[in-house]
Amino acid sequence: MPTSPEPIPLLSATGLVKVFHAGGRAVRAVDGVDLSLAAGEVLGVVGESGSGKSTLARLVLRLTEPSAGRIAFDGRDITALDGEAMRRLRRDMQIVFQNPHSALNGRRTVGEAVAEPLRVQGVARGAALDARVDRLLDQVSLPRAFRHRYPHELSGGQKQRVCIARALALEPRFLVLDEPTSALDVSVQAQILDVLGELRRELSLTYLFISHNLAVVRYLCDRVMVMREGRVVEQGPVAALFAAPAEAYTRTLLDSVPRLPRP
Amino acid sequence: MAPPDLAPALAEAPPSFRVRHASTIRQWRLYAHLFRRSFSSMLGLALVVLFLVLAAFGPWLAPYPGDTAGAVKLSQRLLPPSLAHPFGTDEMGADLLSRVIVGTRISLWIGLIITGVGAGIGVPLGIVAGYTRSRLLRGAIMRLTDLFLAVPGLALALAIVAALGPGIANCIAALALVWWPGYVRLVAAKTLSVKEELFVEASRAAGARTPWILWHHILPNCLSPIIVKLSMDMGLAVLAAASLGFIGLGAKPPDPEWGAMISVARSYMPDWWWYSACPGLAIFLTVLGFNLLGDGLRDILDPKSAGR
Amino acid sequence: MSALLAIEDYHLAIPTFDGPARVLNGIDLALEEGETLGIVGESGCGKTVLARTILGIGPDRAERKQGRILFEGRDVADLSARDWRGIRGVKIAMIFQDPMTYLNPLFTIGRQLGDAIAAHARAEGQARPGRAARRVRAATLLDQVGLREPERVLDYYPHQLSGGMRQRVLIALALSGKPRLLIADEPTTALDVTVQAQVLRLLRDLVETLGLTVVMISHDVGAIAALTGRVAVMYAGNVVEEGPTARVLARPLHPYTQGLLAALPEIDGAIRRLSGVPGTIPSLIDPPPGCRFHPRCPRATALCAAERPAMRGADPAHRVACHHADLA
Numbered sequence: 001m002p003t004s005p006e007p008i009p010l011l012s013a014t015g016l017v018k019v020f021h022a023g024g025r026a027v028r029a030v031d032g033v034d035l036s037l038a039a040g041e042v043l044g045v046v047g048e049s050g051s052g053k054s055t056l057a058r059l060v061l062r063l064t065e066p067s068a069g070r071i072a073f074d075g076r077d078i079t080a081l082d083g084e085a086m087r088r089l090r091r092d093m094q095i096v097f098q099n100p101h102s103a104l105n106g107r108r109t110v111g112e113a114v115a116e117p118l119r120v121q122g123v124a125r126g127a128a129l130d131a132r133v134d135r136l137l138d139q140v141s142l143p144r145a146f147r148h149r150y151p152h153e154l155s156g157g158q159k160q161r162v163c164i165a166r167a168l169a170l171e172p173r174f175l176v177l178d179e180p181t182s183a184l185d186v187s188v189q190a191q192i193l194d195v196l197g198e199l200r201r202e203l204s205l206t207y208l209f210i211s212h213n214l215a216v217v218r219y220l221c222d223r224v225m226v227m228r229e230g231r232v233v234e235q236g237p238v239a240a241l242f243a244a245p246a247e248a249y250t251r252t253l254l255d256s257v258p259r260l261p262r263p
Numbered sequence: 264m265a266p267p268d269l270a271p272a273l274a275e276a277p278p279s280f281r282v283r284h285a286s287t288i289r290q291w292r293l294y295a296h297l298f299r300r301s302f303s304s305m306l307g308l309a310l311v312v313l314f315l316v317l318a319a320f321g322p323w324l325a326p327y328p329g330d331t332a333g334a335v336k337l338s339q340r341l342l343p344p345s346l347a348h349p350f351g352t353d354e355m356g357a358d359l360l361s362r363v364i365v366g367t368r369i370s371l372w373i374g375l376i377i378t379g380v381g382a383g384i385g386v387p388l389g390i391v392a393g394y395t396r397s398r399l400l401r402g403a404i405m406r407l408t409d410l411f412l413a414v415p416g417l418a419l420a421l422a423i424v425a426a427l428g429p430g431i432a433n434c435i436a437a438l439a440l441v442w443w444p445g446y447v448r449l450v451a452a453k454t455l456s457v458k459e460e461l462f463v464e465a466s467r468a469a470g471a472r473t474p475w476i477l478w479h480h481i482l483p484n485c486l487s488p489i490i491v492k493l494s495m496d497m498g499l500a501v502l503a504a505a506s507l508g509f510i511g512l513g514a515k516p517p518d519p520e521w522g523a524m525i526s527v528a529r530s531y532m533p534d535w536w537w538y539s540a541c542p543g544l545a546i547f548l549t550v551l552g553f554n555l556l557g558d559g560l561r562d563i564l565d566p567k568s569a570g571r
Numbered sequence: 572m573s574a575l576l577a578i579e580d581y582h583l584a585i586p587t588f589d590g591p592a593r594v595l596n597g598i599d600l601a602l603e604e605g606e607t608l609g610i611v612g613e614s615g616c617g618k619t620v621l622a623r624t625i626l627g628i629g630p631d632r633a634e635r636k637q638g639r640i641l642f643e644g645r646d647v648a649d650l651s652a653r654d655w656r657g658i659r660g661v662k663i664a665m666i667f668q669d670p671m672t673y674l675n676p677l678f679t680i681g682r683q684l685g686d687a688i689a690a691h692a693r694a695e696g697q698a699r700p701g702r703a704a705r706r707v708r709a710a711t712l713l714d715q716v717g718l719r720e721p722e723r724v725l726d727y728y729p730h731q732l733s734g735g736m737r738q739r740v741l742i743a744l745a746l747s748g749k750p751r752l753l754i755a756d757e758p759t760t761a762l763d764v765t766v767q768a769q770v771l772r773l774l775r776d777l778v779e780t781l782g783l784t785v786v787m788i789s790h791d792v793g794a795i796a797a798l799t800g801r802v803a804v805m806y807a808g809n810v811v812e813e814g815p816t817a818r819v820l821a822r823p824l825h826p827y828t829q830g831l832l833a834a835l836p837e838i839d840g841a842i843r844r845l846s847g848v849p850g851t852i853p854s855l856i857d858p859p860p861g862c863r864f865h866p867r868c869p870r871a872t873a874l875c876a877a878e879r880p881a882m883r884g885a886d887p888a889h890r891v892a893c894h895h896a897d898l899a
Contacts (some may be wrong), residue, residue, distance in 0.1 A: 048763035049734075063468055090470035103461040107483040109286070116479075117469035148283045150290075155851050156614070166465070185613035185790060190834035190847030212764060219836040219845065242838070256768035257838040258793030261817045293588050 008075050009036040010206050011060060011093075011174055016069035018055050029055040031230035033069075039173070042200065042207040044221030044238065046214055046253070052230040053210045054098075057178045060208065061093055062086060073174070091121055094167040098179035100159035104151040110137075110162050111147030117169040136165040140195055157188035164195060168203075178210045193220055214257055218242055226250050297563040304559025310552025317367040325364045330357035341535045351537040353528070355517075359541045366519040366542065370501045370549065373435055377500040378493055380439035385446025386489060390477055392447060393454025405451065408444040416441040417503055424512045431520070434513035438503055442496070449492055453485045460484075487564035491557050498553030505546050521546050573644055574601040575752060575784055576625065581638035583620065585630050592855040594620050596808035596863070597638070599882065604751070607778055607785040609799035609816060611792055613831075615852050616805040618788045622756050625786070626663060627655055642752075660687070661694045664745035668757035670737035673744075674729040680740055681725030684709035684747060691748035712743040717773050735766035739773065746777070755787045759794050771797045792835060796820055804828045807853055807863040813882070814889030824884075824891040824898070826868050862894070870895040 018030040030052040037043050047053045058064040060071055062078065070079045078089060094117075097103040104113055114133045118124045124132050134144050140161040151159055160180060167175055177196065181189040197220065199205060211217050217224055218238055225235040226249070234247045245251045281288065298304050322328050330336075336356030344351045350359035392404040411419070416438075423437035457463065458481060466476050507513035508522025515523060521542040528539035583595035594617045602608050610618045623629045625640055627647055640647045642663070650658065659665075667673055675683060685705035692700055700708065706725065713721035716739040729737060738758065745753060758774070759767040775798055777783055789795050795802055795816065802816040804825065812825040823829045830848035850867040853859050859866050865875035874894050884890035885898040 048765065061468060063464060087470040087472070090468060095465070095468045097461050097465065099461060103465050105460075105462040105480050105484070108479065116466060116471070120466070120469055120471040120475055145282070148286065150286045153286055157851065163465070166469070170469070186792070187613060187831055187834045187848040188851075190836075190845040191849075193836070193845060194847070213836075214764070215836040215838045218838060219842060252765055254838065256765045258768070258771070258791075258797045259838070260792060260796050260832070260835070261821045296588055 007038055009072075010039040010041075011071075011073050011208070012036040013060055013071045014069060016056065016059055016071070017067045018052070018059055018064060019067045028230050030059060030066075033227075033230075033232055035060075035225065035232075037174075037206055037208060039206055040200075040204050041223065042209055042221045044209045044211060044217035044224040045227060046211055046217050046224060047227035048212060048253075050229065051227040053212075053227050054178055056227070057095065057176045057208065057210050061090075061095055061176055063095070087121075091123075091170040092172050093174045093176070094170065094172040095176040095178060096160070096163050096167045096180045099183050100156055100163050101151075101183070103163050104159055106151055108150075109147060110142075110149050110151065110154070113151075113162055114147070114165045114169060117166060121170060123170065132169070136169055139168060139199070140165045155188070156184050157191060160184060160188075160192055161195065164192075164199070168199065171203075172205075174206045174208070176208045176210070179212065180209075181216060182211065182213060189216070196220065214242070214253060226253065294563050298559055301559055301562065303555045304562070307552050307555025307557075307559055310548055311556050314367055314371060314549055314552065317364050318371040319368075321365045321368050325358075325361035327358040327361045328365070330361045341531065341538070343535075344537055350541040351535075353524075353538055354531065359538065362519040362524065363521070363541050363545050366521050366524065367545070367549075369431075369514060369518065369520050370504065370546075371497075373431070373438075373504040374497045374500040374549075374553075376435050377438045377442050377504065378496045381442030381496065381500075382446050382489065382493060383443075384439075385443035386450050386482075386485075388443070389447040389450025390454050390481055390485070393451040394458055394473070394477060394481060401451075404447065408447045411441065411444040412448075417506060420503070420507065421510075421512065424507060429512045429515070431514045431518070434504060434507045438500065438507070442500065445492065445496070446489070449488055450485050453488055454481055457481050457484045491561040491564065494553050494557035494560055496553075498550035498557075501549050501553075502546060574641075575604045575643065576600075576602040576786070577641040578621075578625070579638050579641070581621075581624075581640060582636035583617075583624060583629070583633055584636050585620075585633045587856065590856045591634075593636075593858060594633075594808050594855055595624070596858070598808075598810055600803055600810065600813070602752075602784065602786065604784055605782050606801060607783075607787065607799040609795035609802040610786065610788045610805060611790065611795045611802055611831075612805035613790055613852065615807070615855070617808040618790075618805050619756060621805075622665075622754050622786065622788045626659055626665060626754065628659075657694050660745075661691055661748040662750055663752045663754060664748060664750035665754045665756065666738070666741045666745050666758050668760045670734070670741040671729060673741060674737060676729050678728070679725065680713075680727050680729065680732075681706060681709055684712060684725070684740075684744060687744050687747045694748070708747075709743075712747055713740070715746065715777075716740070716743045717769075718743075733766075734762055735770060738762060738766075738770055742770075742773065742777070746781075751784060753783050753785045755785060757789050757791075758787070760789070760791065767794070774798055792820065792832065804831070807858060808855060809863060809892065810882070811864065811893070812891045814884070814886075818889055824889070824896040825864075825893050826870055826895075827864050830867075862892070 012035065014034050016030055016033045017028065020027045020029050033056060035043065045053045045056060055064060059066050062071065066079070070077060072078065073089065073093065078086070081089065111133050114136050115129055118129055118132060133147055137144050137146060142158060142161050142165070154162065181192050184192060193216065200207060209217065209221055221238050223235065224238045224241055226233040228249055234241065234245065234250050241250070242254065245254060317324065339352050339356035340354055342348055342352040348358050348360065350363060352358055388404050392401045395401050419441045420437040423440060424433050427433040427437065463476060463480050466480055504513055505522030508520045509526045511526060513522060514520030524542040525539050531538045578598050578600040581595055581598040582593070584591040584593050598621060610621065612618045620629060625647065627650065635648060642658070688705050688708050689699050692698065709725055710721040713724055718724050718736060718739050732740065759770050762770060771794060778785060785799070787795060787799055799816050801814065802819050803810045804812040804819065804827065806827045812819060812823065812828050819828065820832065823832055827848065830846070834845055834847035836845060848867055853863060853866065861877050862875045862880050865871040868875065872895070880892045880894045882890040882892045
């Protein structure tokens with residue numbers, strides 16, 4: 001590792017633990033995870049189902065309360081922030097979910113969905129709100145006329161663009177992307193990855209990218225963290241880790257990805 | 264032709280109403296299309312519309328409006344159905360058709376108030392019970408609901424009316440007080456499932472407060488089953504009010520309330536059958552109409568129903 | 572020699588509120604005994620409808636507009652419910668994306684396999700095998716699909732198994748009748764990547780040892796590449812390209828296939844920009860005239876909007892439906 005002085009991470013977590021109680025048994029979904037994300041960095045978290053990666057995504061946003069551990073955002077401990085302070089902080093940290101079909105309320109139009117964060121945070125109203133919604137739809141390359149449509153009229157990729165626009169509405173610095181493309185077709189996935197890459201450059205965003213797809217992580221992320229059964233197996237820069245995994249599990253994961261015949 | 268996904272965002276003029284609401288218009292046309300395909304739904308709608316018209320314009324539609332206020336025409340007592348009196352007359356010589364028509368308004372008002380108050384109490388309680396994370400609060404609401412559901416509603420209403428004294432206002436109050444538990448059950452169950460939806464979590468992640476989430480996400484998604492139950496309950500409430508009238512605890516003769524009319528007509532059975540048959544038919548058709556309508560609404564509001 | 576399965580100029584429409592959706596638009600495919608055919612395409616391309624139509628369990632109210640599907644030389648549209656009982660699950664076996672939907676949660680694995688074995692014996696006109704015989708056969712099947720301790724698995728209920736184990740049980744169920752054709756609809760989509768690799772390996776071994784004829788439907792090009800010898804690429808109700816899997820994936824001729832492959836991020840090699848396919852899939856109710864892909868196609872000309880391209884190719888094994896394909 002380079003020895004340059006470490007800048008203050010945008011997001012850091014130490015000793016995160018989440019215990020779920022199901023049927024009288026305690027399941028440690030996340031079991032002592034440390035992570036740190038520098039501003040502008042994209043950290044990928046890969047793992048199979050049950051690895052705790054989606055729980056981790058919710059923990060760092062405090063959508064799920066951790067059983068133990070600390071979370072700091074921008075150098076400030078947010079583990080114990082109360083409701084109102086946490087609410088204000090949500091302007092800086094947003095999430096895009098895996099399944100765009102259930103992430104949008106079927107009874108509200110696209111425009112209402114995108115405007116929701118602005119309205120609940122009291123950021124904009126009236127004509128200013130309309131203008132912001134138009135600009136957000138532009139940013140994700142959706143026609144402005146879509147604001148009057150309902151989610152069921154949109155394709156999966158279009159819905160995910162709406163979800164991204166909604167996540168961007170408050171101009172956050174940090175986005176959690178929880179498998180944002182795994183419910184989508186590959187050609188649509190390529191479009192969404194493109195949008196995400198462009199937004200990151202334009203708005204200097206920081207991503208925590210959760211995925212089970214190693215090829216996608218390799219494409220988008222700077223660093224990667226491999227999780228299994230709630231623990232971190234291995235982490236490091238994407239290129240180095242994929243080229244020479246230290247752990248047998250990482251190697252198994254990499255070997256399981258089918259290769260395509262090349263010309 | 265540019266694909267829709269990449270069409271340039273033109274600086275367009277504000278779109279017309281039709282353009283802005285194209286999705287909604289299409290949705291309503293789809294509902295109408297699905298609804299029209301079902302004969303029983305259309306029959307239900309026709310019956311409900313018929314009774315709504317009778318309720319609204321009854322006094323002007325009734326052939327002998329004077330007969331509804333207790334006019335006595337002894338020369339015309341208990342005439343069988345004829346052209347002049349299609350439903351016959353009662354023991355006071357009043358035209359039964361007029362009394363049934365004018366009685367519609369009372370019955371529907373009673374139904375409307377009972378279901379409205381029932382839903383007004385039950386829906387908020389249900390949403391709170393379903394959404395709250397406090398086991399104590401949910402437990403309290405649900406046990407209270409169970410308690411009310413354990414006692415037959417009509418029996419409880421009877422006890423309440425007996426305590427308050429007979430009369431139409433007390434009858435409505437009593438029935439409204441026993442009508443809400445069904446809504447709590449329905450809405451609490453629906454809320455429990457809706458609150459796990461991703462869009463609720465997304466709203467929370469955006470910093471929405473609980474009242475916003477309840478109003479914009481939970482309630483709209485509970486609305487379909489509530490509407491269906493409201494329609495079904497309208498019929499049942501009309502029936503319950505008529506039952507109280509029948510046993511003499513609701514509306515009193517000579518008010519033209521259907522249940523009270525049948526109560527009096529009972530002693531004229533079976534020779535003067537039309538006296539009880541006509542208000543009975545009115546009750547039957549109202550209950551049938553609202554039930555068929557409710558069934559039809561359930562079919563079109565259920566996203567899994569066939570044909571879309 | 573006649574093909575085991577032949578789909579000839581098949582057109583299928585599903586009536587909807589907005590008009591008929593033309594979900595299959597002239598499909599031509601043939602499958603010889605012992606072949607493995609992959610059908611790959613994105614959601615809405617018609618691949619699942621096609622698979623279900625072959626099995627006679629297509630969407631309700633779907634209307635065949637033209638063409639036919641022949642299995643063992645018989646038009647499947649003419650088969651009675653009774654005929655289907657001797658075909659579905661017996662001569663044509665199937666495995667699906669979500670094994671839980673096809674396993675009864677109330678019965679043990681042994682019971683469900685035993686029932687299937689008894690049903691197949693009946694279909695072949697044999698005597699009903701005894702309890703012990705069914706159990707032995709069931710255990711053999713589980714062993715064949717690579718489940719360890721098959722005797723113990725027989726006494727499990729479906730919910731006690733992991734997703735990968737359930738998919739193996741479903742494969743065992745499919746094999747219980749010695750099928751002539753196996754239809755696998757997204758068999759690995761719901762599984763974790765390591766389990767996916769195991770199930771694909773198992774299917775490949777079974778194809779080799781039992782000489783199975785397979786139609787595999789998937790949106791996952793990688794899974795198709797791992798199992799099938801021939802591939803048909805579907806787009807908006809049409810087969811746009813067909814040929815040996817290795818050739819099609821290495822040298823795609825249709826611009827859609829090229830776009831699809833260019834959209835796939837890879838696990839090794841240089842990281843390249845994903846170009847993908849611009850735009851979205853067309854409406855099947857009001858599809859574009861001519862070539863259905865032309866509005867998204869980089870090579871589209873006036874001809875493409877006017878005339879539907881026929882399948883053609885310099886090599887009869889590798890054919891493409893494109894006016895501008897470079898066949899040289």
